[in-house]
Amino acid sequence: MHLLASGARWKRGLLELRQLLDREVFPDTEISALKTPRGARTYLGAAVFFGLAIFLQLLRVGLGISLDSLWAEDGQVFLQEAMTHNATIVGGEYSGYLVVFERLVAEVASLLPVRSAPIVFSTLAAAAVALSGITVWHASKGHIRDANLRAVLTTATVLAPVAGLESISSASYAPWYMVFASFWLILWRPRTWFGAVSGAGFLALTTLSNPLMFLYMPVALLRILVSRGWRDALPVSSYLVAVIPQAATAATTNYDAVEPFWGSEVWAVLLQRVAEGSILGLRLGGVAWSHLGWTILVLSFILIAAGFILGLSHSVRRVRILAGVAITLGLVAFVFTVYQRGLAVQMKWPAGSWSGDAGRYAILPVLLVISAAFATIDGLRTRVDPRSARLLGAGAMAIVLVSIASSYRFADPEVRGMPPWGAAVDQATRECQHRPSIRVAQIPISPPGFVVTLPCGAIES
Numbered sequence: 001m002h003l004l005a006s007g008a009r010w011k012r013g014l015l016e017l018r019q020l021l022d023r024e025v026f027p028d029t030e031i032s033a034l035k036t037p038r039g040a041r042t043y044l045g046a047a048v049f050f051g052l053a054i055f056l057q058l059l060r061v062g063l064g065i066s067l068d069s070l071w072a073e074d075g076q077v078f079l080q081e082a083m084t085h086n087a088t089i090v091g092g093e094y095s096g097y098l099v100v101f102e103r104l105v106a107e108v109a110s111l112l113p114v115r116s117a118p119i120v121f122s123t124l125a126a127a128a129v130a131l132s133g134i135t136v137w138h139a140s141k142g143h144i145r146d147a148n149l150r151a152v153l154t155t156a157t158v159l160a161p162v163a164g165l166e167s168i169s170s171a172s173y174a175p176w177y178m179v180f181a182s183f184w185l186i187l188w189r190p191r192t193w194f195g196a197v198s199g200a201g202f203l204a205l206t207t208l209s210n211p212l213m214f215l216y217m218p219v220a221l222l223r224i225l226v227s228r229g230w231r232d233a234l235p236v237s238s239y240l241v242a243v244i245p246q247a248a249t250a251a252t253t254n255y256d257a258v259e260p261f262w263g264s265e266v267w268a269v270l271l272q273r274v275a276e277g278s279i280l281g282l283r284l285g286g287v288a289w290s291h292l293g294w295t296i297l298v299l300s301f302i303l304i305a306a307g308f309i310l311g312l313s314h315s316v317r318r319v320r321i322l323a324g325v326a327i328t329l330g331l332v333a334f335v336f337t338v339y340q341r342g343l344a345v346q347m348k349w350p351a352g353s354w355s356g357d358a359g360r361y362a363i364l365p366v367l368l369v370i371s372a373a374f375a376t377i378d379g380l381r382t383r384v385d386p387r388s389a390r391l392l393g394a395g396a397m398a399i400v401l402v403s404i405a406s407s408y409r410f411a412d413p414e415v416r417g418m419p420p421w422g423a424a425v426d427q428a429t430r431e432c433q434h435r436p437s438i439r440v441a442q443i444p445i446s447p448p449g450f451v452v453t454l455p456c457g458a459i460e461s
Contacts, residue, residue: 164356
């Protein structure tokens with residue numbers, strides 16, 4: 001009898017957990033409340049946004065520079081290996097993990113004339129980020145029902161206000177945006193098979209391209225627990241399947257990782273890049289730090305902490321859970337990667353100056369903090385005076401839009417763009433033609449010091 005009673009309690013507890021998750025963590029999208037347009041207008045709007053998002057990203061570092069320069073690993077690792085190895089390189093590891101997206105982009109570039117490589121890398125990278133924005137717009141509907149808040153969050157995804165020069169129009173770092181979009185996909189309940197299949201493909205590709213996706217495993221397992229059939233389970237199932245080869249690669253790699261570093265710099269970087277970055281973005285945050293130092297960091301932290309404490313104390317449980325999960329995942333992701341990669345000293349801004357070095361590591365935590373803030377504000381609509389909620393939302397959106405606008409343009413031709421790829425390829429072609437004895441040539445790319453080494457036959461063809 002005791003065993004039967006214990007089993008009944010476990011069954012009842014599991015049922016209550018499923019109901020809680022179903023209602024508060026993985027809610028349905030309320031189509032009637034959203035008044036979402038359907039049909040041709042929906043697809044036309046998505047296509048216009050997709051094209052505009054690509055163009056605006058290319059413009060951030062300069063249209064000519066984006067389409068006539070290769071950045072770091074894009075050229076020296078992925079293009080070079082794609083043009084000198086067979087197709088099996090798509091499954092090859094880099095830095096101890098799988099990078100399928102980057103290698104697929106490189107394979108596409110290797111099929112075209114070498115001169116077009118920057119166009120392929122920059123455009124496909126921007127397309128992946130634009131697709132991440134579209135994903136956030138749709139997948140966040142269950143938690144952020146105000147279309148204006150979601151529109152600003154989508155804009156922040158595409159034009160991340162803390163992204164540095166390295167993180168814009170670069171295939172090597174586009175998966176960092178995709179990791180953020182994947183957070184919303186794991187919470188999402190697809191309403192159509194098209195959405196389910198698309199979400200599954202996006203999650204699988206992202207998981208096979210960035211090991212930070214391991215972070216979502218606890219949430220994904222809970223998501224499986226409340227699945228309502230094959231369509232509902234498909235996206236997160238694809239994630240769980242894709243985790244296996246990524247984990248196997250990480251476990252068996254011979255990559256000699258950098259020495260992890262822990263020190264007070266980790267917390268200073270957290271305040272500079274995440275706390276301040278969530279409010280002011282990279283450029284405004286950097287300028288504010290240069291003039292105000294620790295004062296602006298402390299004020300940023302107090303403002304964020306006080307805002308969440310007050311907002312969540314008046315919000316519904318669904319919002320409190322989401323905010324807690326998003327902020328926790330963001331902090332864990334940032335602190336772990338900065339520690340594990342030994343980046344604290346490099347990323348910390350010294351007194352009176354700032355830079356965008358390693359800005360990719362701040363993209364996920366900052367966007368998760370903004371998501372939590374917007375979800376909190378959205379949850380206040382039914383708990384406080386509607387006018388007050390609208391004013392609060394307008395203020396939060398204005399802050400994010402100002403940070404996006406101030407950090408939008410990030411051109412530095414001396415670091416990215418010199419020499420132009422076309423001119424460098426011409427020079428390499430002349431070398432190969434005038435010196436028949438050489439079999440390979442080096443093509444300098446951005447930043448200074450990086451080169452692509454290719455066979456003369458591949459360059460001349």
